[in-house]
Amino acid sequence: MELPRIMIGAPASGSGKTLVTCGILQAFVNRGLKVASFKCGPDYIDPLFHSKVIGTKSKNLDTFFSKEDTIKYLFGKTAKEVDISVMEGVMGYYDGVGGISTQGSSYELAGITNTPSILVINCKGMSLSLIPLIQGFLQYRSDSNVIGIILNQMSQSLYMPIKEQIEKELGIKVLGYVPFAKELVIESRHLGLVMPEELEDFHSKLNKLAGIIEKTVNLDEILKIAKKAGDLSYSIPEIPKVDREVNIAIAKDEAFCFYYQDNLDLLQEMGAKLVEFSPIHDKELPKHIDGILLGGGYPELVAEKLSANKSMRESIKAALNNGLPCLAECGGFMYLHQQMEDISGKSYPMVGSIVGGVFKTDKLKRFGYITLTANQEQMVADCGDSIVAHEFHYFDSNACGESFTASKPLRKTQWSCIHGNENMAVGFPHLYYYSNMRVPFRFLSTCLNRKK
Numbered sequence: 001m002e003l004p005r006i007m008i009g010a011p012a013s014g015s016g017k018t019l020v021t022c023g024i025l026q027a028f029v030n031r032g033l034k035v036a037s038f039k040c041g042p043d044y045i046d047p048l049f050h051s052k053v054i055g056t057k058s059k060n061l062d063t064f065f066s067k068e069d070t071i072k073y074l075f076g077k078t079a080k081e082v083d084i085s086v087m088e089g090v091m092g093y094y095d096g097v098g099g100i101s102t103q104g105s106s107y108e109l110a111g112i113t114n115t116p117s118i119l120v121i122n123c124k125g126m127s128l129s130l131i132p133l134i135q136g137f138l139q140y141r142s143d144s145n146v147i148g149i150i151l152n153q154m155s156q157s158l159y160m161p162i163k164e165q166i167e168k169e170l171g172i173k174v175l176g177y178v179p180f181a182k183e184l185v186i187e188s189r190h191l192g193l194v195m196p197e198e199l200e201d202f203h204s205k206l207n208k209l210a211g212i213i214e215k216t217v218n219l220d221e222i223l224k225i226a227k228k229a230g231d232l233s234y235s236i237p238e239i240p241k242v243d244r245e246v247n248i249a250i251a252k253d254e255a256f257c258f259y260y261q262d263n264l265d266l267l268q269e270m271g272a273k274l275v276e277f278s279p280i281h282d283k284e285l286p287k288h289i290d291g292i293l294l295g296g297g298y299p300e301l302v303a304e305k306l307s308a309n310k311s312m313r314e315s316i317k318a319a320l321n322n323g324l325p326c327l328a329e330c331g332g333f334m335y336l337h338q339q340m341e342d343i344s345g346k347s348y349p350m351v352g353s354i355v356g357g358v359f360k361t362d363k364l365k366r367f368g369y370i371t372l373t374a375n376q377e378q379m380v381a382d383c384g385d386s387i388v389a390h391e392f393h394y395f396d397s398n399a400c401g402e403s404f405t406a407s408k409p410l411r412k413t414q415w416s417c418i419h420g421n422e423n424m425a426v427g428f429p430h431l432y433y434y435s436n437m438r439v440p441f442r443f444l445s446t447c448l449n450r451k452k
Helices: 017-030 045-054 068-079 106-113 130-140 156-170 202-216 219-227 261-270 303-308 310-321 331-335 438-451
Strands: 005-009 035-040 059-061 084-088 117-122 146-152 173-178 246-251 256-258 272-277 291-294 326-329 337-341 347-349 354-374 386-397 404-407 414-417 419-421 424-427
Touching (some): 005 106, 017 035, 017 045, 017 146, 017 202, 035 068, 045 202, 059 068, 068 106, 084 219, 117 130, 130 146, 130 156, 146 156, 156 173, 173 219, 261 272, 303 310, 303 337, 331 337, 331 386, 331 424, 337 386
Parallel strands (some): 005 084, 005 117, 146 173, 326 424, 337 354
Antiparallel strands (some): 337 347, 354 404
């Protein structure tokens, strides 16, 4: 199947991948193209930016989370519906699992999907030194898939002589440049970028960036490169389904917005109807629901509002006490505690289903990929079953749970986590359902049994 596609990678985080990717996406949209976007790796926030640009949900592709066939399927089922697909890389192009492997890297994803890659180089403080930097990335792996360069934070006056020198010495195309524009910089916070909703005049800024890129980047050449990407074949996995529709209440608002779109799509394919609600703004859970899903996000930024909505807290606690099946991850897990500190360290009462408190720390806790192994039979797993996941949080709990053992890849580090029983699986790890489809299916089956 012909699926036009490119990847936007970089030598390191902070090179401008997200900014340039969003600008290219917007420029393609402005040309009337139907565009899909993907984020390499487990990041939640970059896909939210992509989604704001293209008007449909962006997806994650992660080669630690999924096998090769699954990666191709997840990419292909979306890419076949559009004119061009744009993947945004993760960290440095070759950076992967444990910091010492290319597994999970942009390079590995480009190889699996046979996608031509364009490196965005941050040129601040460099001129001729760009050449050995680029040369190293081209030569480190003979199958790098890198076929072009975009020079970020490059001055107009220096661009042409540097472009000519790079192309002459390295034989690789320089596809354009992006000048520095302070008003277009996306700010960061403790878990990464700020949310797109928080940026003033986000769409006008994006259109301004797209206008710049139309003038300074050879988009026609990028489209030609994308159309020359090799054919990609994939098989459709067998997805188990419950025999009746189940209604799953899913928390979505300023506090809870970190969801892998493919996880949600999979739940729906398995027979779930997702009913959105807001723990901040609604007074109680939706009626006639069979389960509840509390995702991650930034509850620490709106802890006072979450706590002030006492009727919602009481509604959730009563439902869980009555056996309503529940999956909760990271921010959702934090919300279920008796107490939770906000970003300033002030503590507020929360739902109270988890006996314990959440507190702010001064560094990332248990950051990175993990494999979870069940220590006991429970709603989502039999003893010994496993699923891959990811942790990324500055807050911690004095009641993390002991139902699973988390193990870091390529390391000997392990710890206990997740509160799991016959109707609950709640903890800090973010699960990826396609790594073990039995986990979401068992959740929905539990919801269906309760419905019956």
